[in-house]
Amino acid sequence: MKILATYNIKGGVGKTATAVNLGFLAARDGYRVLLWDLDPQGAASFLFRIKPRVKGGGQALIHGKRPVDVAIKGTDFENLDLLPADFTYRNLDLMLDEAKRPDRRLASLLAPLKRDYDLVILDCPPSISLLSESVLHAADLLLVPLIPTTLSVRTLDQLTEFVAGFNGHRPKVLAFFSMIDRRKRLHTQIAQDLPAQRPDFATAAIPALSVIEQMSVHRAPVTVFSPRSLASKQYASLWQEARERLKLPQPS
Amino acid sequence: MRSGSSEFLLDCDPGATPDVASAVSNGSGCTFSLSGDATVRRVRRTWLDTFDWRLYRAGLALEQVTASGRTELVLTGRDGERLAVAQAGSANGSGQQARWPALLGILPPGPLRELLEPVVGVRALAPVAKATSQVRQQRVLNPDAKTVAWLAIDQMSVSYPARAHAAPRLAVSAVRGYQAQAGRLGSVLATMPGVRLAAGIALDAALAAAGTEPAPRTGDIQLTAGMPSAAAMAVILTALLDAIEANVHGTVRDIDTEFLHDLRVAVRRTRSALKLAGGALPGDLAARYRPEFKWLGDLTTPTRDLDVYLLGFDQMTSGLVAATGQDLTPFRQYLERTRTTAHRELARGLRSARFARLTSQWRAELASVRASGKRLAVAKFAAERIAVAQGHALRAGRRITAASPPSDLHDLRKRCKELRYLLEMFGSLYDAGQRWQAVRELKALQDCLGAFQDAEVQRSEIHAFADRMLAERSAPAATLLAMGEIAADLARRQRQARIEVDGRFAAFAGQAGQSRLTALTEAGP
Numbered sequence: 001m002k003i004l005a006t007y008n009i010k011g012g013v014g015k016t017a018t019a020v021n022l023g024f025l026a027a028r029d030g031y032r033v034l035l036w037d038l039d040p041q042g043a044a045s046f047l048f049r050i051k052p053r054v055k056g057g058g059q060a061l062i063h064g065k066r067p068v069d070v071a072i073k074g075t076d077f078e079n080l081d082l083l084p085a086d087f088t089y090r091n092l093d094l095m096l097d098e099a100k101r102p103d104r105r106l107a108s109l110l111a112p113l114k115r116d117y118d119l120v121i122l123d124c125p126p127s128i129s130l131l132s133e134s135v136l137h138a139a140d141l142l143l144v145p146l147i148p149t150t151l152s153v154r155t156l157d158q159l160t161e162f163v164a165g166f167n168g169h170r171p172k173v174l175a176f177f178s179m180i181d182r183r184k185r186l187h188t189q190i191a192q193d194l195p196a197q198r199p200d201f202a203t204a205a206i207p208a209l210s211v212i213e214q215m216s217v218h219r220a221p222v223t224v225f226s227p228r229s230l231a232s233k234q235y236a237s238l239w240q241e242a243r244e245r246l247k248l249p250q251p252s
Numbered sequence: 253m254r255s256g257s258s259e260f261l262l263d264c265d266p267g268a269t270p271d272v273a274s275a276v277s278n279g280s281g282c283t284f285s286l287s288g289d290a291t292v293r294r295v296r297r298t299w300l301d302t303f304d305w306r307l308y309r310a311g312l313a314l315e316q317v318t319a320s321g322r323t324e325l326v327l328t329g330r331d332g333e334r335l336a337v338a339q340a341g342s343a344n345g346s347g348q349q350a351r352w353p354a355l356l357g358i359l360p361p362g363p364l365r366e367l368l369e370p371v372v373g374v375r376a377l378a379p380v381a382k383a384t385s386q387v388r389q390q391r392v393l394n395p396d397a398k399t400v401a402w403l404a405i406d407q408m409s410v411s412y413p414a415r416a417h418a419a420p421r422l423a424v425s426a427v428r429g430y431q432a433q434a435g436r437l438g439s440v441l442a443t444m445p446g447v448r449l450a451a452g453i454a455l456d457a458a459l460a461a462a463g464t465e466p467a468p469r470t471g472d473i474q475l476t477a478g479m480p481s482a483a484a485m486a487v488i489l490t491a492l493l494d495a496i497e498a499n500v501h502g503t504v505r506d507i508d509t510e511f512l513h514d515l516r517v518a519v520r521r522t523r524s525a526l527k528l529a530g531g532a533l534p535g536d537l538a539a540r541y542r543p544e545f546k547w548l549g550d551l552t553t554p555t556r557d558l559d560v561y562l563l564g565f566d567q568m569t570s571g572l573v574a575a576t577g578q579d580l581t582p583f584r585q586y587l588e589r590t591r592t593t594a595h596r597e598l599a600r601g602l603r604s605a606r607f608a609r610l611t612s613q614w615r616a617e618l619a620s621v622r623a624s625g626k627r628l629a630v631a632k633f634a635a636e637r638i639a640v641a642q643g644h645a646l647r648a649g650r651r652i653t654a655a656s657p658p659s660d661l662h663d664l665r666k667r668c669k670e671l672r673y674l675l676e677m678f679g680s681l682y683d684a685g686q687r688w689q690a691v692r693e694l695k696a697l698q699d700c701l702g703a704f705q706d707a708e709v710q711r712s713e714i715h716a717f718a719d720r721m722l723a724e725r726s727a728p729a730a731t732l733l734a735m736g737e738i739a740a741d742l743a744r745r746q747r748q749a750r751i752e753v754d755g756r757f758a759a760f761a762g763q764a765g766q767s768r769l770t771a772l773t774e775a776g777p
């Protein structure tokens with residue numbers, strides 16, 4: 001079982017959009033996928049028409065009172081399950097603080113699911129917190145959406161440096177440009193140059209496209225309702241690159 | 253993702269066309285709807301089990317499912333829960349579909365085969381029912397248009413064991429995490445007129461439609477104490493004849509080794525019954541048929557002996573220390589060749605006029621016995637026969653000393669077998685729990701004597717095989733040496749069993765055991 005997290009301390013950069021589309025594409029490839037919507041806002045749960053509610057709240061999960069797998073819901077797509085958001089996730093940091101080894105908590109919660117899933121995708125809320133630390137320790141790959149600005153590249157460097165300081169397990173980092181606005185010269189410039197220069201950048205990038213915004217109307221991933229769109233093609237290439245970095249074996 | 257563990261199965265009346273759509277949307281306080289797009293699949297299904305329904309009796313069902321060009325073997329519990337699935341190709345990966353009946357060895361190694369092995373053992377799997385299903389499937393949506401369950405309507409036409417249309421069946425399978433909703437929906441559907449919770453899985457429905465039932469109880473007889481002994485013997489012997497005939501087809505076709513084994517058990521019991529209790533039958537009936545059943549028994553012996561060898565071959569070779577299993581390959585091949593010849597001979601015998609005459613005339617004779625017969629009540633008769641056999645066994649055992657030849661132990665074994673068989677034959681006259689208590693020591697003694705004799709027989713056979721293989725020039729020296737090692741191991745096991753016999757006999761002949769035995773037959777009315 002591999003763990004992938006869509007990660008950025010900023011909101012509104014395309015983490016959830018990426019998580020749901022890659023989740024669907026991976027499941028369609030035959031991998032058994034669990035998407036954990038860690039954001040109390042529940043955007044990913046909403047997109048799969050699943051109520052953002054977990055019995056007993058985040059408390060019961062984090063403290064191990066309820067096994068994670070009873071909270072899991074099946075999506076409408078084969079091989080793709082969801083662990084829904086819950087409004088109590090706002091306090092995940094506090095809950096983690098009370099737990100033993102908070103930075104390893106997420107990894108140990110997911111361990112029992114090893115046999116059930118090939119891939120877990122963590123859709124993270126924005127913010128730096130204990131939760132994000134726990135995510136960084138659990139993940140095999142951090143998929144970082146970046147709006148093409150010079151500033152965002154600097155935050156990537158900070159993240160890479162932070163992760164490099166870990167003992168033992170360190171996630172790989174794969175950044176990609178998200179919401180590239182083709183009308184902005186700076187955007188296209190940066191998005192063109194950087195991936196060629198840096199190995200931690202994906203070749204695939206996701207332009208700003210209105211069809212992606214329409215996901216909240218359809219309540220489904222764009223790769224489902226508009227499979228032939230440019231957006232879907234870009235998500236598919238991004239998934240290929242992520243899959244290679246994860247070294248996922250062929251699905252059984 | 254659909255989850256098999258949360259299925260709600262419903263039976264409909266025959267020919268019913270339940271209006272599920274309106275039941276789903278108007279059902280008591282329900283807020284579900286059916287998605288507009290339905291898929292219809294044709295599914296070919298074959299249920300497999302052993303001749304003696306081992307899977308069914310173990311609460312399992314094995315189904316070969318072919319849908320949209322793919323064939324799978326699915327093992328479920330009798331509540332429909334999926335336990336294991338495998339592609340139904342042959343083990344050699346040729347992609348060719350398995351031909352039934354077949355032994356488990358044709359399945360690819362994996363969880364399915366592992367689950368089946370302890371239950372199925374050496375038996376072959378054969379179709380017990382075949383059907384084609386027309387499955388119409390629709391999503392059940394909640395107010396958010398989220399799929400919470402799948403609703404399937406299954407129209408099944410059965411083609412085997414008889415042609416029939418089964419009543420439609422509904423299945424509601426919950427999407428993971430929506431079991432409660434699917435359960436509510438299931439209960440709503442169950443209140444529709446002509447619909448009720450399913451009494452069993454599709455196999456039950458298929459067999460019911462075909463007018464048969466799974467795992468029919470055979471060979472169970474119930475004697476009453478006051479029954480005339482002649483009539484009781486006829487009942488017992490007719491049940492044994494049924495068992496013989498039921499196993500002829502599988503033995504001739506060589507489907508698995510258990511057919512012959514069960515056939516032999518029934519023949520042996522018939523012979524014991526004629527010998528030990530044949531006096532209850534009118535005139536010289538027993539005396540006339542004893543030679544015929546001896547012929548039948550002898551006919552089956554060579555093949556069975558070779559089966560025993562071949563079935564135990566891997567275990568036998570696993571004990572080798574100096575030689576390797578490969579050294580024994582020529583031995584195995586020799587055994588297989590010899591078995592082929594023996595089986596051909598056996599099949600010829602079972603297809604002969606002599607065999608046909610034996611079974612049909614015997615059945616007719618037994619039928620006429622039941623009408624008339626001697627008046628001695630069976631309970632008294634049984635007690636008397638058992639007491640005699642008990643005395644014989646004790647005498648045979650007391651004769652044995654450290655210096656006794658193996659033939660004395662064989663004699664004791666035979667006497668024990670006779671006693672045990674009488675207790676079984678008249679078993680339905682006694683309380684089951686009490687009977688089990690009464691035969692405990694006898695059983696332990698028999699096991700030990702069995703181990704002794706099996707080792708003895710196999711040892712002398714292996715010498716005989718070696719001689720013949722030498723004569724045929726089909727035995728390399730390494731093979732003969734390996735066979736020698738096996739013979740040595742058999743001798744060691746035989747000595748071990750011999751040492752244990754004395755203690756086991758003492759336990760059997762002791763006061764407590766003997767009085768339990770006597771009390772059993774005297775307890776009857």
Ligand SMILES: Nc1ncnc2c1ncn2[C@@H]1O[C@H](COP(=O)(O)OP(=O)(O)O)[C@@H](O)[C@H]1O
Binds near residue numbers: 015018208
């Ligand atoms: N490439 C894109 N083009 C256009 N809109 C996008 C794109 N990616 C995301 N969005 C939209 O932007 C909003 C925020 O995206 P989201 O994936 O939820 O970000 P995050 O999870 O990082 O907060 C959503 O309404 C989403 O539909």
Ligand SMILES: [Mg+2]
Binds near residue numbers: 016123124
């Ligand atoms: Mg988000």
